[in-house]
Amino acid sequence: MFLTKTVILKIANPDDDLEETMQKYSDGMNYVSEVLFDKGKPIPAMKLQQEVYSYLRETLKLKSQMSCNIPRQVAGCYKTLHKQKKAKWQKVEFSPSSMTFSYKRDFVIDEDTVKITTINGRKAYSILNYDYAKQYFDGSWKYQASKVVKHKDGDYYFHLSIEKEVPDKEITDASTFMGIDVGMNYLAVASTTDRKCSFFAGGEIKNLRNQYKSMRKRLQSKGTLSAKRMLKHIAGKEKRLMRDV
Known part of the structure; x- marks a missing residue:
């Protein structure tokens, strides 16, 4: 069987190139999202790529691999949305908070450095390699498509996706x-x-969810701006509750 993990490594020296690339990547995602939304239904990623590739390359000046990754991501997002029976067809908007890179095509990595293709060329960034992460650079793991993510604290992290085949456990x-x-x-x-x-x-949890349901019903009937803000606040609290459970 295959064991997969995501190793999160802090980028020690992010620069303007990385930030600019993140913004351009987001611009590309939103452009492709608008193109796909206007079609009213999902289409294959390759067909979408053929429609948007030249714009991503020539207008946004994104590199070749990025211009392939973006339509694949957007197509996958809309396909997932379409599969959700209760979800309406709606335009998905992307914030400049993450971008995907393909191993050996637009990133390479060792235990001290990750080299990333930015819009201004290949750049090397130092990574804070924690002790626990060093085991994943011993040559036994395969690196997969990975992400640069801007966390809520404003710092940039490299989310390295790795995979290794391990023996099935005897049962x-x-x-x-x-x-x-x-x-x-x-x-x-x-x-x-x-x-x-x-x-x-789970009686206590069930009671809390019933209380939230009752509060939502009352607030929805009001329809005021403050009620809408409170609905959003309640939704966040309930989501955190169920996540922690």
Whole structure:
């Protein structure tokens, strides 16, 4: 089986070239998003690339690999949106917060440096290689398409995607297996083949979600600007609650 990980490494010396490339990349994503949105339905990534490639290269001055990555990303995003039954066809907007690079085509990396193709050419950036991350530079891992991400703290990080084939774990000697069912009445019910069972109640969580539902209903009926702000605030609180659970 294949083991995949994302190793997050801080870029120690980001510069104006990196920031400008991030902005241009975002401009490209939004241009392609508008082109695809106007079609009213998803189209294959290659067909989209053929339509937008010259604009990305000649007008935005993006490099060749970026001009291939962008339509693939946007096409994938709209395809996912289209698969969601309740989601309406809507234009997706992208902020200048991340960009994707392909290994060996527009980035190479070792344990001290990542070399990235910016709009002004290939640049080398120092990375803060934490002790835990050094194991991923021993030659046994394969590097995949990875991202430069601007975190909320304003710093830039390289999200290195890696993959390695590892032996399947032997389970022939196992005599007991566990299954876990998740839900709202019980956050989790764990049961084993030897008929042992544990319940983790979710009553308090369910009550909180019911309270949020009631609050949303009242606020939606008002329709005021302050009510809309409160709805957004409540949505964030509920999302954080369920993420932490």
